[in-house]
Ligand SMILES: Nc1ncnc2c1ncn2[C@@H]1O[C@H](COP(=O)(O)OP(=O)(O)OP(=O)(O)O)[C@@H](O)[C@H]1O
């Protein structure tokens with residue numbers, strides 16, 4: 001019994017070592033999505049409800065969508081290469097005459113079960129790690145609610161595992177489907193060979209680059225209007241994928257410069273072969289650098305151009321805004337108001353016109369059954385009620401129809417200071433007297449005098465501004481770190497490619513070693529390959545991302561020289577850093593491919 | 601003049617036996633002494649598994665011996681600098697492998713050109729040499745094929761082209777005619793003899809007694 005157990009463990013361990021490359025690449029693939037997802041879930045919990053959270057939510061949403069596409073592509077790539085490694089063995093099994101039923105069992109055990117097991121194990125571990133990282137970085141609230149933490153953790157793990165399992169099922173299904181109607185031996189024999197002439201169907205051969213070019217034209221059209229620029233961004237990525245993965249296009253390119261091809265035989269050994277083989281990976285590298293420059297760069301850019309010189313004194317005209325049900329017998333001016341509801345359920349604060357005149361220090365006339373609607377939310381979100389002639393307001397017990405005299409965005413007490421004071425209605429004095437129930441008072445005074453009351457709502461400008469600044473620095477540091485992380489992930493993916501293709505690359509460098517390649521040449525060729533496969537798409541992604549973003553900003557806010565120069569410099573610096581990173585990967589891999597004599 | 605001097609050469613492979621949980625040491629070649637002169641055509645014959653390929657690899661500078669030494673023109677291989685070894689493999693040796701060792705992802709033409717690129721040759725020169733060789737060995741039509749689209753004999757001829765293109769001083773051939781018909785075998789022998797006339801050395805492993813007739817010396821392992 002004990003012996004059997006031991007041998008089983010040994011067997012599992014040996015299997016694990018064999019599959020280590022795949023395991024590590026799974027981890028590298030899942031990590032970014034998991035990290036950003038956890039950051040998002042935690043940050044969403046930490047963020048203040050009223051301010052800026054919508055902006056950050058859209059940024060996160062875009063990053064997550066892009067990352068999800070990326071994850072799918074990488075996983076398909078990993079699973080594909082996993083199958084390709086095993087293909088010779090399977091074709092041999094069929095040549096030796098295995099029964100189909102037996103083969104399905106082997107395939108299930110070899111591919112499906114192991115990838116599922118490794119996938120879920122790596123998803124769970126990596127989600128735990130990234131969750132810990134994210135919570136150390138982003139959890140600011142002092143009281144940690146354990147239930148909350150567990151909830152977030154399980155949501156994150158659940159989503160990641162679900163995506164992974166789904167993808168494994170889909171790829172297994174694809175393999176099953178393809179191998180159903182074909183002769184098994186042919187299928188497994190050709191899986192490694194037919195990379196260059198993949199399509200039997202000539203139509204598909206040409207349709208891919210055509211789709212890519214049409215999508216590219218659509219991107220240009222979408223760029224003309226700033227509202228559709230986000231569609232342009234997504235389309236750009238898709239068209240890049242189609243163009244890169246279409247062999248025909250690349251073959252055409254490589255045929256046109258066949259003469260210069262001579263020196264590049266080793267390094268790019270037919271660039272198109274590499275591009276075809278790694279098209280999914282290349283798109284992901286492109287995607288990552290695109291996300292960094294377009295989405296995160298966009299956030300940083302808006303942060304730089306918008307919030308730096310925001311005038312808090314315009315936004316918040318009073319140091320204190322206090323309101324509550326307590327009546328006042330003080331000589332300080334106070335403004336009575338009461339609450340109502342609109343048909344849609346929006347809470348409105350109703351003031352009399354005399355209070356409004358006192359606050360704004362201007363004359364205003366309003367007759368009975370008329371009202372003035374004022375919104376104090378952010379100006380971008382204000383929708384005038386011009387098309388609505390009438391507004392039904394529900395009071396405590398009764399309801400009443402009013403004619404909308406005017407609607408405007410105006411700061412009375414301060415932008416966004418409380419949800420109760422977001423929407424304000426001004427009505428006639430007599431109307432106010434007759435409808436008012438549960439009157440509250442509002443005044444702009446030093447709070448200390450009144451603080452004994454429990455039902456007092458106090459808002460202070462100094463505190464609010466400090467909180468707002470805190471929040472915005474929190475968000476921008478979040479974005480900076482996620483950006484840096486995504487850049488690192490780009491490097492990780494290149495490393496992953498090296499791991500997945502370890503066997504073929506090793507074979508090639510063994511041969512070159514036999515043929516007497518010098519150390520310097522070896523490094524040169526290797527780096528040239530990485531430059532073409534990894535750095536070129538990185539540059540392309542950065543450039544297209546930056547271009548789209550700058551077009552977007554040009555439409556929205558006009559050109560602001562210093563911000564753009566800073567942004568461009570940042571992009572260039574990042575590219576240089578990535579270049580250095582790829583060089584480091586080359587050095588690392590050179591260590592791995594360093595041949596001891598007698599390895600061949 | 602002596603080209604190779606092999607003294608007390610031995611090679612043993614260590615492998616870990618999982619069943620018995622101990623190291624296995626198998627001696628493939630033990631205390632071999634040998635001299636090979638310049639411009640000699642040598643055949644090596646022996647039973648399968650006796651260590652012919654291993655000997656050839658040790659002569660070619662890609663397998664480190666466990667004991668003894670190999671001297672090439674009074675330079676001891678495996679003891680000199682790595683740069684010299686690289687140069688030795690690149691310039692002096694043309695190796696034809698039993699299992700061809702072609703790269704599947706590039707065409708026949710590119711496979712043949714690799715040694716020239718590594719040597720830093722000009723494109724026109726390299727392409728010229730390649731064209732001549734391909735014509736000579738009768739695989740001109742297959743120039744733009746990928747290795748997996750070739751038959752065994754064709755692959756072998758590609759491997760021979762690759763070994764010859766750098767015009768090496770020594771040709772180490774591991775059963776270069778193993779997969780060929782009698783016509784092509786003769787063709788290759790003719791080529792080898794021509795090469796020998798240009799003051800080159802040929803060391804050839806074979807099972808074919810016919811080939812041994814052309815050799816200056818036959819070594820039985
Ligand atoms: N890397 C290795 N590790 C362990 N043993 C090896 C290794 N390479 C070769 N051997 C062993 O060395 C012995 C000689 O191998 P070699 O390839 O030199 O034989 P050979 O004479 O070329 O045979 P053949 O005529 O069949 O090609 C074989 O018994 C083989 O098992």
Ligand SMILES: [Mg+2]
Pocket residue numbers: 652653654698774
């Ligand atoms: Mg042999």
